[in-house]
Amino acid sequence: MNLPNRLTLARIFLVPVFLTIVTLRIKYGDIIAAAVFILAASTDGLDGYIARKNKQITTLGKFMDPLADKLLVSAALIVLVELGKLPAWVAVIIIGREFMVTGLRAIAAADGVVISASKLGKWKTITQIIAIVAMFLYNFTLQIFGFDFARVAMGVAVFFTIWSGVDYMAKGWHLLKKGEY
Numbered sequence: 001m002n003l004p005n006r007l008t009l010a011r012i013f014l015v016p017v018f019l020t021i022v023t024l025r026i027k028y029g030d031i032i033a034a035a036v037f038i039l040a041a042s043t044d045g046l047d048g049y050i051a052r053k054n055k056q057i058t059t060l061g062k063f064m065d066p067l068a069d070k071l072l073v074s075a076a077l078i079v080l081v082e083l084g085k086l087p088a089w090v091a092v093i094i095i096g097r098e099f100m101v102t103g104l105r106a107i108a109a110a111d112g113v114v115i116s117a118s119k120l121g122k123w124k125t126i127t128q129i130i131a132i133v134a135m136f137l138y139n140f141t142l143q144i145f146g147f148d149f150a151r152v153a154m155g156v157a158v159f160f161t162i163w164s165g166v167d168y169m170a171k172g173w174h175l176l177k178k179g180e181y
Contacts, residue, residue: 004051005061007043011068014040015075022079034136040072041129066105069125070098076132085135086154093158094128097165104172115172120164124157131157 014036021033047065051057074095080086101121108115134141134150141149 002051002054002056002058002061004047004054004056005058005064007047007050008061008064008068011040011043011047011072012064014043015071018072019075019079022083030136030138031140034133037072037076037136038129038133044069044125066102070095070102073128073132074098076136080132080135085138090154090158094161097161100165101168104168104175107175108172111175113175115168118164118167118171120160120167124160124164127153127157127160 018033018036018040021029021036026032044065047061051061074091077086077091077094081088081091105115131150131153134153138150
């Protein structure tokens with residue numbers, strides 16, 4: 001169990017902490033939840049950086065890292081929908097794209113092909129994190145920016161989500177065209 005894998009597991013363990021804070025509806029709960037979300041999300045880039053730098057890439061890490069990301073983002077989106085802060089269709093698009101890309105990666109892996117994260121995929125992740133944090137800090141960001149920054153940020157995140165999903169599918173289409181699946 002190396003440090004990158006520990007960071008990935010920490011991200012997974014922070015998901016229920018994040019959800020508990022949100023659902024307790026305590027004073028400053030949105031701010032605390034946003035801070036926990038930021039902490040958890042920051043482990044994503046850090047674990048990958050450390051794994052590559054120290055040549056500690058493991059099979060466990062390859063499996064757990066994207067799972068941890070999807071758990072964190074999906075939990076946040078679902079809770080935002082539950083709180084009435086986000087339309088359900090936005091969560092469905094983002095989570096649906098994750099299922100689609102995960103399925104494509106599974107098909108590719110069966111053929112011995114690894115589909116790595118693209119630059120668009122990284123932009124998708126960054127914009128989603130910013131948008132989710134902004135949604136939790138809605139009133140605060142409204143005061144700072146003077147406009148509905150959270151909704152604009154979520155719109156940008158949806159744009160990058162769709163664009164990166166189309167990009168992954170276009171690049172992996174040949175795997176699906178074989179007709180064996």
